[in-house]
Amino acid sequence: MKVSDTAEIRTLPLFRDMDDAQFEVLIRGAYVQTFPPQIELITEGEPSDFLHIVVEGTVELFATWNGHQTTMATVRPLGTFILAATIKDAPNLMSARTLERSRLVLLPSEDVRNVFETDSAFARAIVVELAQCYRMSIKNTKNLKLRSSIERLANHLVRKQIEAGGAKSFELDVEKRRLASYLGMTAENLSRAIKTLQSYGVTIDGAMVTITTPEALLNLAKPMPLIDDPEH
């Protein structure tokens, strides 16, 4: 494992405050692996053998039922996934696949649980992380249940613009079909939603989004911290 990777991971809130020795234990048992695109890393229903950390690339979390499939989230550096399953030693609720060439660090779940039992700083960090994840998921539910698909798209764009530093133009970082699935609609419906947003000063050409009248868009989107802020 590269030293630079180790250092990077150490800066994550999850690992920042933990004991040096315990961190060493985790790192010693860790695997680093680079995967090509479109590899299914984990599968819904299977036991969670590793806590996954994305160091490079993009990973999509998705779920399936009865022939349907929906993308639940996309994870980028430095993000982790299936923490809850790891802690509970329970089957994964979601599958994960690489969207591009990606480098991951895999921490054996048993190591994570062991260190969790002995290092209280790590345990506390996990609590904070899980609370964060839980709240994210609640916000997501509110987004799905309280808003129409056009409103969800509008809010997504508002959020992405903020993350792009407020620039008038910015790029979508996922394929539209995945964005559609994430927002809870079909690809066709997303296309039409984008057209509808033209009258609110939004034009999307390929992956390039341009927002000419932010006020109009905001007036439609009505973003609110309790749904749209990743913090809190």
Added chain:
Amino acid sequence: MKVSDTAEIRTLPLFRDMDDAQFEVLIRGAYVQTFPPQIELITEGEPSDFLHIVVEGTVELFATWNGHQTTMATVRPLGTFILAATIKDAPNLMSARTLERSRLVLLPSEDVRNVFETDSAFARAIVVELAQCYRMSIKNTKNLKLRSSIERLANHLVRKQIEAGGAKSFELDVEKRRLASYLGMTAENLSRAIKTLQSYGVTIDGAMVTITTPEALLNLAKPMPLIDDPEH
């Protein structure tokens, strides 16, 4: 605070394994209060001053946006709510109201955070609880995104029948309008969904549900542990 309440709460997974002294600290600062129906206990966006434990009665968690409202969950004895907000010292993501006369135990959030910092058994219990909540929320999202409203209703009935011990007939424990909102549809749509399920051997008269051909219903519902099992 009644001794019997204390004893009951102590049996909860959250408090079961913690230190006696620390539990005492929590209980000493606790308030017990009985509320009439339709009282708004906490409000979305406000700081979370207390961890709430429902000892008697029913509490509805709901969220609002732009004039819309949706019920997120209903909590019964012995259930807790807003644990994540308490831990993170963050604003509530949901509001809560009593649906009937209810008795609650309120643990000051600051006490909970303090004990969390000092009692590692408590911290671990919180981790497990939060992981559980998080996974529940993910399952809920899958339910919403992967299933139609009729499929959601069908699965809800299947689940409720299991909870009723498999009895052919059982009672709905919430008003239909709230059930509709919980399932992500309007009250009118629920009425129609119920009618549709008649051809699958389901009759609902008032709050009384009767399932005559469980196979037919199961064949429609296609329940799966990764969405419908509360455990795991």
Added chain:
DNA sequence: CGTGGCCTTGAATGTATTCAACGGGGGTGG
């Protein structure tokens, strides 16, 4: 230069919401 995947568009269909109206049951007050 072909080919496959992604995105878009159109038309038809299906699903869900809205609005309005009505019946019935439970509670209240006369």
Added chain:
DNA sequence: CCACCCCCGTTGAATACATTCAAGGCCACG
């Protein structure tokens, strides 16, 4: 005790919203 009323649940009709299916264009890649 009864009349009244309010709220819940249901139903119908119209509409809005979203999916499906089919087809075609475009770009990237081999």
